Amino acid sequence: MRGLLGFRGALREVGLDEGFQWLDGSFVEDIESSTRQRAPGDIDVVTFVRRPAACRVEADWKRFNQENFSLLHDVAAVKERFRCDAYTVDLDIEAESLVDSTRYWFGLFSHQRATCQWKGILRIPLAAHADESALEWLNEMNDQDEEY
Template sequence: MIPAFDFSGVLPPYTGSAQAIDGRSPYPVSLREVHERLATSPARKELFDGLLRYREALRGFGIVDGFQWLDGSFVEDVERTENRCPRDIDVVTFARRPRHLRRDEAWWTAMDERGDLFAAHRTKLMFRCDAYCIDLDARSLWLMRQITYWHGLFSHRRESNRWKGMLQVDLVDSDELALATKGLNSE
């Protein structure tokens, strides 16, 4: 469940006790929950549609095993706090490499060739997602540094350094096909 925004318009970093494991950000949610709670205006619906298209493109590339963290103004109440619409969705995809790209050289070559999926400036233009990909098949020290970096960045507001929460969705979501095919993302 996506918790309510706090008084400053962000998701709380935890619900209940700060020491509890459950009720802590990143909050595991379905895409249906994201749609119902956050795709509430034409601008937000357009961003959500971009997220669906980005996820479909990742699956078409063979990235199906992992999850994504969603953050940024899309998961904040910027309409109230900043009197504007969200501009994009911040996305970090934590994923295992497709089977045919398990070797490092093949993976890095494919990433270079597919800037539409792996270069944030291009994903932002094509999908309205400020998107990054973390290779879960990478060496553990590098992976730890990446997780620490992205968690630190996503769990604080840039302007105020205030703690905030984020969302986590699986790369394969049973509701996603229904959202895309029934046009729920553009209602």
């Protein structure tokens, strides 16, 4: 969870603050109580984001992507730094491509891999409305764990 909050903060730091994220994977499946009985290894995230105002022209967006490649497109680097298996969808692309991307991610996220059972997707806004509160709660939980 700390990694997810860090990832969200890093996106906002580079100017990506308009959009939402889909969270999925074992993080939202309660695998601790399931037959697998283990903690999630990462959080699967798809960030649907609007381009910053300064990057609405295609050449500027391309340069922005190159400058922020490790955050937006280097899946291994993001996973190592933030423990998120993260992907990005540009909400400003043409409608047909946006539908195709959404269909792909929904198909991947809507079922458990092993059982094909339907499951939910958690949708959260990219804006930092509750990120600080979530981090404070995590810190409190950590402090309580250390007391025991």
